[in-house]
Amino acid sequence: MSIALTLRDAPPARIDASPLTPERCNALNSMRVAQLPLRCGRTTLTVGELFRVDGYVGDTTLTLAGDLRLLDGIGAGMTGGRLTVSGDCGDRVGAGMRGGELTVKGGVGAYAGCEMAGGVLRIGGDAGARLGGAYPGARAGMTGGEIVVSGHAGEEAGAGMRRGLVAVGGRAGDGAGLRMLAGTVIALGGLGDGAGQGNKRGSLVSGAPLTPPPERYAFAVDRYRPPALGLQLRRIRALGLTVGDALIAGTWARWSGDLTELRRGEILIVDEEESQ
């Protein structure tokens, strides 16, 4: 058994939950976990005042449950272990993660997986803006790891991304891959407007036709099977997204751009007959 924290009542203010990482909690006993301080607005509360603490130190698994929308930074900076969250979360979930597995059975706010460097972040619901992106003013976003979102993603997913994979089962909002350096953003439900603006070497993948065609990108070829994308689609299926065999075996159109940048980036758009 592992440590399980269940939120008692709605907290009086937003909480910085970043101290609640599996490796930290499981290095302590349940009494010490209950004494951990958490910033709550302008005050500090202990974990025990906010959560019911169950279980004991056994492995590197931590479970959080309840309505966690006022908790920000859940799993931020995780380096290992497993964190499972039941319920919706606030902002910065898994931000700066370097390892481990973080699974959220619900939706998350903005900046989830922001500047993440490793590990796997699974989100069962929708994600807010700047998923896997960079913080405002920062040049590089995610530099490694994998993010899988079963629902939709907000604006500017993968903004500034340098490496890694962001996969969205639904639709990615406007501005996906903004100023992307490299890495891959896959949106099985399609990309919003203005995708890939400022993209240098990144790959954006739209599982639905794009209308109008991407701006500042040049059409290269269609009816083509990118072998790396096949591997990536298999990978995200293994991570829990529903990806049909027809999509994996399907053909794609490649647009190269951003033409005002290096022109080494790409937007892959599923061929229309494949998406039907």
Next chain:
Amino acid sequence: MSGYALGGADVADTFAEAFPMRFARLVITAATGGWALEAARSATGFATSVIGCKCEAAIERTLPAGETPDGRPGIAVLLFAMDSDGLSHRVLDRVGQSVMTCPTTACFDGWPDGDKTVAMGKSLRYFADGFQASKVIAGERFWRIPVLSGEFLVADTVGVGRGVGGGNLIVAARDEPAALAAAQAAVDAMRGEGIALPFPGGIVRSGSKVGALTSKSLPATTNHQLAPTLRAIVPDSLVADGIGAVFEIVIDGVSEAAVRECMRRGLHAAAAAGASHLTAANFGGKLGEFHFPLTDLRDPP
């Protein structure tokens, strides 16, 4: 020749001598099994002996679509060389010239648990002249090399394992058809996971010895002791009465156990298929650290 009888064959009381080699396993996939086979045959061509070809390679087995990284039909090939440096050159040569050039192929690392790696896509990417792109998928880096029909996908590196090279079995019978039938039966039984039989059809007609009787510069010459036509004029001939043809099967394997069990399968299959004498080649135990006594292979597989 003393030893034991196995079916209708006399098995010599001797051993096969083998030596350590480094190996890589490449998984070649393609749109169809036919194209994967074309690439695999080309990549393992002219790779019978390190003496003349700098490496030894063979198709290990075919892989159904469900067993390959990209879900397409594939072929696993094993490539052996004397050291990692030599192996790295051969991997680049063969993947670059035979796999990348073959329509629809991709090439993956089939030995990810190797104790070291050599470059594959990491070097081949330069063929892309700056247009290469990489993707890290599930922690493994791949290179996308633009080619005339799309992209060639190749793993960044390939794992290097410590294997065994030069295991062997010598199959003899009354005449050439009988010896060949027995050798072919042995080869069919010996092929399998972890095994490469690098010679044409798995069988060697021109078995060799180290050095020469007539020259100090030749590294290998015909094994005159096992040549039936020389039996009457060679004082140290090892060809027994009633033997008209001899074939050798050379075995490279990913482990000592793999070679041993491969030899066991071959020994019993050859005996059942009409071989009259079965033996093995060695160098008195001085050359290789792996010895496979035929007496240890008496029990059926």
